[in-house]
Amino acid sequence: MKEQLEKIYSDAVMDIEKALTVKDLEDIKFKYLSRKGELNEIKKGLKDLSPDDKKVVGSLANEISNKLEASISDKFQKFYQQELNSKLEKEKIDVTLPGKYVPQGHVHPLTSTTNEIVSIFQSLGFSVAPNECSPEVETEYFNFDMLNVPQDHPARDVQDTFYTNIAKNVVLRSQTSGAQIHVMENQKPPIRIIAPGRVYRNENINSRKNNFFHQIEGLYVDKDITFGDLKGVLNEFIRIYFGASRPTRFRNSFFPFTEPSAEVDVQCIMCEGKGCRTCSGTGWLEILGAGMVDPNVLRGVGIDPDVYSGFAFGMGVERLAMLKYAIDDIRLFFNNDVRFSEQFKG
Ligand code: PHE
Numbered sequence: 347m348k349e350q351l352e353k354i355y356s357d358a359v360m361d362i363e364k365a366l367t368v369k370d371l372e373d374i375k376f377k378y379l380s381r382k383g384e385l386n387e388i389k390k391g392l393k394d395l396s397p398d399d400k401k402v403v404g405s406l407a408n409e410i411s412n413k414l415e416a417s418i419s420d421k422f423q424k425f426y427q428q429e430l431n432s433k434l435e436k437e438k439i440d441v442t443l444p445g446k447y448v449p450q451g452h453v454h455p456l457t458s459t460t461n462e463i464v465s466i467f468q469s470l471g472f473s474v475a476p477n478e479c480s481p482e483v484e485t486e487y488f489n490f491d492m493l494n495v496p497q498d499h500p501a502r503d504v505q506d507t508f509y510t511n512i513a514k515n516v517v518l519r520s521q522t523s524g525a526q527i528h529v530m531e532n533q534k535p536p537i538r539i540i541a542p543g544r545v546y547r548n549e550n551i552n553s554r555k556n557n558f559f560h561q562i563e564g565l566y567v568d569k570d571i572t573f574g575d576l577k578g579v580l581n582e583f584i585r586i587y588f589g590a591s592r593p594t595r596f597r598n599s600f601f602p603f604t605e606p607s608a609e610v611d612v613q614c615i616m617c618e619g620k621g622c623r624t625c626s627g628t629g630w631l632e633i634l635g636a637g638m639v640d641p642n643v644l645r646g647v648g649i650d651p652d653v654y655s656g657f658a659f660g661m662g663v664e665r666l667a668m669l670k671y672a673i674d675d676i677r678l679f680f681n682n683d684v685r686f687s688e689q690f691k692g
Pocket residue numbers: 520521522523601604634635636637658659660661
């Protein structure tokens with residue numbers, strides 16, 4: 347029996363030596379060490395031996411089984427290490443290589459300017475009107491009729507307004523003021539909203555004019571709203587947006603949908619009021635139109651002008667951005683040159 351055990355041992359050692367894979371090792375383990383394995387078969391025969399022999403052969407069998415167990419697990423370890431090493435080798439990275447440049451996008455300066463203006467008005471108690479109150483494709487009804495713009499007003503002329511071929515009276519809006527009508531048709535006073543958006547005009551393009559641009563409309567309707575409220579709100583906006591030191595002025599003006607009307611100018615940032623190309627030599631740039639909502643407009647949407655009054659304003663986002671960042675050409679916003687837009691990161 348001793349010889350038999352020694353034979354099993356030397357066979358097993360050879361097998362282990364020849365093993366090339368983890369699977370081979372598992373097979374060897376099964377063949378020699380499992381319950382049905384060769385060593386166990388021998389152990390079963392122990393009961394027929396004399397007590398002394400049983401002791402000798404039994405402990406030899408145990409010793410062999412321990413040794414085999416140990417060398418199989420050694421080899422397992424070796425295979426495992428090899429596999430790990432080759433994996434590490436394959437996945438090796440050189441941490442000293444320079445990193446890849448991943449360009450990072452950011453919001454367009456007109457978007458960030460709009461966001462800034464919106465949040466200033468939010469801090470003054472205004473909220474943004476729902477999107478459906480501010481469509482870019484409008485009917486003349488909202489863009490002109492309800493805003494008290496007479497049929498023969500030159501602003502309706504194809505020279506200024508883009509007419510579509512969707513239907514005779516469908517236009518690309520020339521102003522965000524139509525949002526006033528949408529809101530007032532859907533909401534009773536008190537009303538305190540702003541409506542940012544894109545507008546279109548058939549202009550000759552130059553450094554100050556583009557055939558589309560952006561406005562932010564504002565409307566405040568309640569009892570006892572006065573021109574003093576209008577000045578108070580707009581002056582406060584200007585103070586927050588430009589800082590206290592920037593000279594501004596209110597100027598008398600006319601809009602069909604406001605009475606009285608005004609425009610607000612801000613001192614030209616390029617020449618500090620001396621007069622240059624950007625401000626056509628005047629030293630001032632207009633940033634908004636405003637006024638007290640005309641009683642005709644209130645009546646049109648079923649709000650009694652004897653009970654309620656209000657003010658409205660419409661400001662140009664491009665103008666406001668140009669005046670804050672000293673941008674001297676409106677076209678820079680639209681030709682997507684990253685050398686321009688990258689200056690407005692963060
Ligand atoms: N809609 C006018 C414009 O585009 C601006 C404006 C808005 C004026 C509201 C008065 C009241 O020029």
